[in-house]
Amino acid sequence: MEKDKNGKLKIGIYELTGCAGDALLILDCEKELVSIFKAANIQSFLMAKSDNIDGELDVALVEGSVTTEKEKEELLDIRKRAKVVVGIGTCACFGGIQAVFLDKKEWEKNFKKVYGDIKMKHVKPVQSKPINAYIEVDYYLPGCPIGKEQFLSTFNRIIRGNPPELYGFPVCVECKWNENDCLLNKDIPCLGPVTRAGCGSICINHNLPCVGCWGPVEDANLTSEFKLLREKGFDYDFIKKKMATFSGTGMADFLGKLEGEKK
Amino acid sequence: MRITKLKKDNLFPFLEIISEEADLWVPVKKEDKHVFKVVDDFSEIEMNSTRTILPPRKIFLPPNFNMFSVSEKGYKEDFSHVTKKILFGVHPCDIHGLIILDNFNKQAYLDSYYLEARKNTLILGLSCWPDEYCFAKSSNTHVIEEGYDLFFTNLEDFFLVWIGSSQGDDLIRLKPELFDEELKNKDIQTYINWQAERNNAYKWNINFAALPDLMELKYKDPLWERLGDACLACGSCSNVCPTCNCYNIMDKQCLGGKDGKIMRHWDACTLKEYSEVAGGENFREKRADRLKLWYTHKLQAYISKYGKPSCVGCGRCIATCPVDINVRTVGKALIGEEVDAFWARINKEVTK
Ligand code: SF4
Ligand code: SF4
Ligand code: SF4
Numbered sequence: 364m365e366k367d368k369n370g371k372l373k374i375g376i377y378e379l380t381g382c383a384g385d386a387l388l389i390l391d392c393e394k395e396l397v398s399i400f401k402a403a404n405i406q407s408f409l410m411a412k413s414d415n416i417d418g419e420l421d422v423a424l425v426e427g428s429v430t431t432e433k434e435k436e437e438l439l440d441i442r443k444r445a446k447v448v449v450g451i452g453t454c455a456c457f458g459g460i461q462a463v464f465l466d467k468k469e470w471e472k473n474f475k476k477v478y479g480d481i482k483m484k485h486v487k488p489v490q491s492k493p494i495n496a497y498i499e500v501d502y503y504l505p506g507c508p509i510g511k512e513q514f515l516s517t518f519n520r521i522i523r524g525n526p527p528e529l530y531g532f533p534v535c536v537e538c539k540w541n542e543n544d545c546l547l548n549k550d551i552p553c554l555g556p557v558t559r560a561g562c563g564s565i566c567i568n569h570n571l572p573c574v575g576c577w578g579p580v581e582d583a584n585l586t587s588e589f590k591l592l593r594e595k596g597f598d599y600d601f602i603k604k605k606m607a608t609f610s611g612t613g614m615a616d617f618l619g620k621l622e623g624e625k626k
Numbered sequence: 627m628r629i630t631k632l633k634k635d636n637l638f639p640f641l642e643i644i645s646e647e648a649d650l651w652v653p654v655k656k657e658d659k660h661v662f663k664v665v666d667d668f669s670e671i672e673m674n675s676t677r678t679i680l681p682p683r684k685i686f687l688p689p690n691f692n693m694f695s696v697s698e699k700g701y702k703e704d705f706s707h708v709t710k711k712i713l714f715g716v717h718p719c720d721i722h723g724l725i726i727l728d729n730f731n732k733q734a735y736l737d738s739y740y741l742e743a744r745k746n747t748l749i750l751g752l753s754c755w756p757d758e759y760c761f762a763k764s765s766n767t768h769v770i771e772e773g774y775d776l777f778f779t780n781l782e783d784f785f786l787v788w789i790g791s792s793q794g795d796d797l798i799r800l801k802p803e804l805f806d807e808e809l810k811n812k813d814i815q816t817y818i819n820w821q822a823e824r825n826n827a828y829k830w831n832i833n834f835a836a837l838p839d840l841m842e843l844k845y846k847d848p849l850w851e852r853l854g855d856a857c858l859a860c861g862s863c864s865n866v867c868p869t870c871n872c873y874n875i876m877d878k879q880c881l882g883g884k885d886g887k888i889m890r891h892w893d894a895c896t897l898k899e900y901s902e903v904a905g906g907e908n909f910r911e912k913r914a915d916r917l918k919l920w921y922t923h924k925l926q927a928y929i930s931k932y933g934k935p936s937c938v939g940c941g942r943c944i945a946t947c948p949v950d951i952n953v954r955t956v957g958k959a960l961i962g963e964e965v966d967a968f969w970a971r972i973n974k975e976v977t978k
């Protein structure tokens with residue numbers, strides 16, 4: 364990657380549809396914020412500043428999923444301008460809560476239920492999809508929102524030209540490091556085994572089961588998790604809804620196959 | 627080896643004195659399980675604790691710690707996890723686990739992070755009573771002859787205290803009047819009866835002697851695929867096992883400056899990334915292959931080399947694995963017995 368005349372990489376931080384939690388988390392790195400702005404040439408960051416320039420970029424960090432035609436265009440434009448695109452947050456990586464309706468018909472039905480027959484003049488809504496539905500994504504930084512430490516170390520690696528180094532294992536590993544008694548063994552439906560670690564198993568530390576907000580881990584054994592929860596007495600729709608809540612598209616293939624099996 | 631006696635009323639005064647010498651880690655309750663912790667109030671100590679969720683090795687090598695601090699000047703080793711500690715309440719099987727780790731960490735490569743922490747920690751063992759998961763008698767790790775500084779056998783209203791090292795003796799010398807050198811015949815008989823009763827309390831056993839051959843003979847058995855189908859690849863079995871020791875290292879660079887940290891965290895061969903090498907090749911991509919490695923380590927390789935399994939019968943994998951893959955069910959399946967386990971049912975399940 365090339366650096367600007369001060370030897371810094373040009374970076375843009377963008378928000379599509381989401382809760383803006385990831386951008387907010389970056390702003391919330393109060394102690395490190397000056398360092399972030401010093402270490403890189405932040406060209407665009409709507410939540411933090413008003414003098415934004417939409418030019419060539421070394422790295423674009425994109426939060427949120429695509430839910431309108433306009434966002435689709437915006438995203439395609441970001442991809443054209445940026446050498447590296449990083450999806451930040453579970454919405455950008457897997458679609459997030461707004462992608463819970465996996466089936467297009469189901470989405471249309473629900474859309475109608477909420478908005479009626481209203482004609483939208485300024486926005487053209489589309490079914491929520493993660494950014495990789497439209498562009499090639501170089502790196503993913505999941506989390507709902509992303510974690511501070513995870514963000515800082517990733518940001519650091521990226522501005523030095525290194526790929527992110529994330530935990531590739533499930534929440535259970537951090538859960539054991541925190542010496543929690545396993546909730547699944549108490550018949551509480553925990554999605555820790557199929558969810559990527561990084562949050563520090565914060566929910567289980569507070570005696571709440573993991574709901575999968577960091578998105579699926581690559582090696583997730585969804586079939587076994589599903590059958591285990593079935594054996595524990597949870598019904599099909601409950602499990603499906605639980606699994607799809609945060610990472611609809613991340614689970615879509617699997618849940619699609621399940622639908623097939625069910626019929 | 628000297629054996630002395632401590633009245634139960636004298637235990638807390640003794641712990642009080644030794645806790646001035648070092649951080650005292652003790653077993654306490656965490657909901658209906660147990661964990662090792664440093665406490666202010668000794669009444670929290672669980673004298674009849676069962677296995678702790680994590681084994682004592684967490685006290686020597688924390689799950690995630692800094693190995694090196696990095697700056698422009700170079701690398702600086704960080705040994706801040708090495709402090710003076712006393713670990714009270716370690717059961718015999720866990721002491722055996724530590725002996726296995728000692729061997730491992732002294733073998734070809736000296737792991738100074740482990741060895742330094744070990745050198746600075748005194749082990750005060752405590753006798754225990756088996757529950758439905760314990761099978762330490764099968765591996766002969768229900769009794770202990772070495773590897774501790776003091777060992778407390780919990781009897782009626784007193785402890786018999788074995789002195790296993792000069793450092794252990796030094797602890798007693800801090801306040802020798804708390805102890806009672808004179809053992810009465812009655813005390814000895816109480817101990818003999820207790821031991822016999824405890825030996826009979828082990829509810830099940832596993833034939834470790836047969837397992838190395840069976841691992842070899844059943845290396846291609848469909849059993850492994852069945853286990854692989856159910857395994858969640860959660861790594862919990864490795865994290866809770868007292869004889870697992872694998873780790874991974876990650877760089878943590880500090881923002882802006884030129885400093886950084888090199889963090890070391892527990893890893894597990896049951897996790898996919900563990901066997902991934904540069905270029906993305908993975909030698910144990912399949913869960914079945916990973917489990918085969920884990921069980922080869924526990925049930926075969928170590929037995930061939932040291933004449934004993936690297937499973938100490940603590941029962942943690944039994945209490946922990948959500949899909950019932952553990953030394954008991956795998957051992958039974960290898961021997962050809964029927965097992966009642968989620969992994970054995972998973973493919974029979976009809977999805978409604
Ligand atoms: S409580 Fe959840 S995250 Fe923790 S070990 Fe059990 S399944 Fe995994
Ligand atoms: S435990 Fe699960 S739901 Fe909770 S923060 Fe972590 S990933 Fe999200
Ligand atoms: S294999 Fe299981 S029973 Fe054996 S030492 Fe490890 S956790 Fe304990």
Ligand code: SF4
Pocket residue numbers: 856857858859860861862863864896946947948949950951952
């Ligand atoms: S055997 Fe059990 S505890 Fe071990 S990784 Fe598989 S599911 Fe997790």
